Amino acid sequence: MIRLNNKEEEVMNILWKLKKAFAKEVMQKIEPPVPPYNTVLSMIRKLEKEGFVDHNTVGKSHQYYPLISKKAYQKSILGHLLKGYFGGSPEKLLSFFIKEEKLTNEQVQDILSKYKKDSDQ
Numbered sequence: 001m002i003r004l005n006n007k008e009e010e011v012m013n014i015l016w017k018l019k020k021a022f023a024k025e026v027m028q029k030i031e032p033p034v035p036p037y038n039t040v041l042s043m044i045r046k047l048e049k050e051g052f053v054d055h056n057t058v059g060k061s062h063q064y065y066p067l068i069s070k071k072a073y074q075k076s077i078l079g080h081l082l083k084g085y086f087g088g089s090p091e092k093l094l095s096f097f098i099k100e101e102k103l104t105n106e107q108v109q110d111i112l113s114k115y116k117k118d119s120d121q
Helices: 006-018 023-029 036-048 070-087 090-100 105-120
Strands: 053-058 061-066
Touching: 006 036, 006 061, 006 070, 023 036, 023 061, 023 090, 070 090, 070 105
Parallel strands: none
Antiparallel strands: 053 061
16 A cells, blocks of 8 residues: 555545545645645545545535545554564564653553553453
């Protein structure tokens, strides 16, 4: 799966949240500065061409919806990050994150507790 640029990710986040939307609805949710309608439509069509979204025809308009789940995209991007920058080592990634975010031992323990709770379910 390819890495989307920031604006494409913003559009995908909007579609993941709304589940389905017309281009004008997507445009209303974009953070300023909002690109012109034709630019938004071009981004959506590019996402469609790349297999991220599809559409239903409603009258003369298209209502777009995601084909890829947010979780699948996150997993793919994290996999690329892990392989490309951390030699495939989750430990190196976690260590980097802990240091860069200056997490306290308490915060790390809280994260581990939440992970354990989620994995037990």
